[in-house]
Amino acid sequence: MSEVNNLSHLGSKAKQIVLNVYNYFLKQPKEDNGSCIERTVRATGVGNRTVYRIRKEHKDRGPLKSPQRSQRGDYKPLDDFDTTLIRNKIHEFNTVRRQLPTLRNLHTVLKNDIKFPGSVSTLRKEVRQLGFRWKRTSNNRKVLVEKPSIVSQRLSFYMRKKELEDLGFKLVYVDETWVDSAYCAKRCWQGPNAPGVLMPCNKGQRLIVVHAGSIDGFVPGAQLIYKASSSTGDYHREMNGENFKKWMETQLIPNLDCPCAIVMDNASYQSVQTERCPTSNTRKEDIKIWLQRHNISFNDALLRPQLLELARMNRPPPTYAIDQLVRENGHEILRLPPYHPDFNAIEIIWSQLKDIIRKRNTTFRLGDVQKITNDAFEEIGADRWLSACKHVDAVVEQHKNNDHVIDDVIDSIIINLADDSSSDSDSSTDTASEIEL
Structure with missing residues (x-):
């Protein structure tokens, strides 16, 4: 049995079991096969030091407690410039790098560029709020693509802007x-x-x-x-x-x-x-x-x-x-x-x-x-x-050009699977009627 020497891995119940075993051997007649601590170590699989520390904790503090988990600091929401950079990076993967913008490689780039403080899961929430979704591609990987409604409104903006300027x-x-x-x-x-x-x-x-x-x-x-x-x-x-x-x-x-x-x-x-x-x-x-x-x-x-x-x-x-x-x-x-x-x-x-x-x-x-x-x-x-x-x-103008390039790229990699289902996770896909670019 491998020994457990790190007390931080033991919860209050596990500590109490070790203490109970030690107290049991303490009440038994002494034997030649070792002290109470040595017999407790053999019976529970914890290390000598762990038994000593559990005994000391019980003596000094009374009831045994589980170790407290370290609390994460408050996550500071991204500002408009950072969210814009995330969107531009996703477009950059599709148009310049010609790579699939998965969450993991996007997370790596953003940590270097804007010191992104969150985890991959946090990044998933951010990109979803920007209107992106995961979609199965032709090589069975996932790619971040925008919802059609977001792209459509951007295209309408291009046309309306040009119309007003021409007038x-x-x-x-x-x-x-x-x-x-x-x-x-x-x-x-x-x-x-x-x-x-x-x-x-x-x-x-x-x-x-x-x-x-x-x-x-x-x-x-x-x-x-x-x-x-x-x-x-x-x-x-x-x-x-x-x-x-x-x-x-x-x-x-x-x-x-x-x-x-x-x-x-x-x-x-x-x-x-x-x-x-x-x-x-x-x-x-x-x-x-x-x-x-x-x-x-x-x-x-x-x-x-x-x-x-x-x-x-x-x-x-x-x-x-x-x-x-x-x-x-x-x-x-x-x-x-x-x-x-x-x-x-x-x-x-x-x-x-x-x-x-x-x-x-x-x-x-x-x-x-x-x-x-x-x-x-x-x-x-x-x-x-x-x-x-x-x-x-x-x-x-750059976004306008990117939209045309991305449209060609997405068209070449998206597979419409009628039996797929929509999800946020990296292991699920969208239905053909729910493709969200």
């Missing part, structure tokens, strides 16, 4: 970000008697910043900075549909000097619908009223699930309050495809803005941070905006 609309990029009063540089020159800048212990108060810009620079008068109600959680919750609409009406639209296509993401406060299609929470009478208002005939004897299905079959495309407001003033809305902050030029500007704040914030007072932010807006001129817009155009 003479100027692209104006809109977004919001946040800055904490404790936001500062994490490194500085220090010496034996010069500790440098001391960082505060908490994040402090938070500012929400909203702005818009184009190749001509920031839109004059569109700047909005206000104190957030909380310094934790998702900063998108600090803005709601009513406040965003008021900002559009009073600060953005009046300052647009020509027909513009306002580029924005699909945040909930930017996507308030003028009229929603009935859902499972809608009352039966309200479903009937909705059907009548849309001139959809129905039998009054239909049950609620049948009425609801009829409404869903005749659901019109969603209409948004912001879109109507913008079009009434001679402009258009260009919505970004999901998971593509890299298509928004203001994301690059936000990075430059925060870099300025990080280098100059030494007081950690909210008023000072707001002044630094205002000064930074003055420094970031049209030249930086022009560079950011050109970079985004290049990124969009």
